[in-house]
Amino acid sequence: MNSTTSSPLHFTPQEKRILDYLHQHPQAIANHSAEQLAQLTWTSAATLNRLGRKLGYKGFADFKLNAVADLKNRCLDCDSFLENFAVPEMTPEAFSQTLRNTIDQQNSRLLQACAENFRLSLDALRQTNNIDIYATGNNLPYAHIAARKLSTTGKTVQTFHYVEDDHINNITADNLSIILSRTGNNPLCLYAADLLLQMNQTVIAITGSHPSPLSLRCPLVLPFWYKSTPHPLARLIEADSLNYLFNALWFGLIQKMP
Secondary structure, eight states: OOOOOOOOOOOOHHHHHHHHHHHHOTTHHHHSOHHHHHHHHTOOHHHHHHHHHHTTSSSHHHHHHHHHHHHHHHHTOHHHHHHTTOOTTOOHHHHHHHHHHHHHHHHHHHHHHTHHHHHHHHHHHHTOSEEEEEOOGGGHHHHHHHHHHHHTTTOEEEEESSOOHHHHHTOOTTOEEEEEESSSOOHHHHHHHHHHHHTTOEEEEEESSSSOHHHHHOSEEEEOOOOOOOOTTHHHHHHHHHHHHHHHHHHHHHHTOO
16 A cells, blocks of 8 residues: 655755756756756756656656646647637737737747757658658648648658558658647557557657657657637637648758758
8 A cells, every 4th residue: 555645845956956947947848858958957867867756757757748748738728828819899800910929929839849859850851751641530631731731842742541551561761650630549540650660660740639649659749739629719720730830840841952
């Protein structure tokens, strides 16, 4: 039987330095490795692990996983975000401009929260000439739009709504797969991720739910705004968030083109 008692936590000066730094730079935990964060705080990776365990996690990696998920949730608090647009006296012009400005700000903040994963994903995309995008249901139109845009960079881009044996059997070593799932729990998407990762393929998960089964499987995860809500603006904002993300990847790719 496990028993838990509540007692105040006592932090060493080094641990307090880390906590102060993270309080002032909350996105640092998403953008830096343990070694980089240790250098920035003049501590050590061992100190970061001890701090993670002291806070109730298995170590720094577990602490980072939960902290990043919390950061992303705070970056896009969907309910409060949608409530901002319940002002009846707002004119259509003011409404449109306010909505556009707010969506742009939220998308930018979400991208900044996953800056390191975005950089790694962009590097992986630059190194491949073959991109497969897996999506199902309502996500397929977004996948087709993304494929058309990314194909303008000279890469071969295909879309699939399930794993096709003929394609998988002839897949090349430098192939990269993007798996798009709102909930991160679609069985077809999870099957594709498992199979491709077993083949040592590079897989980028793009999901609106974090953490989720899909995001926990894939080493590279990019988030977009998603909320299962009846609010009429929810699907509009979701589509804009996905377009923003794919536009950012496309722009990153063309910057490196000769």
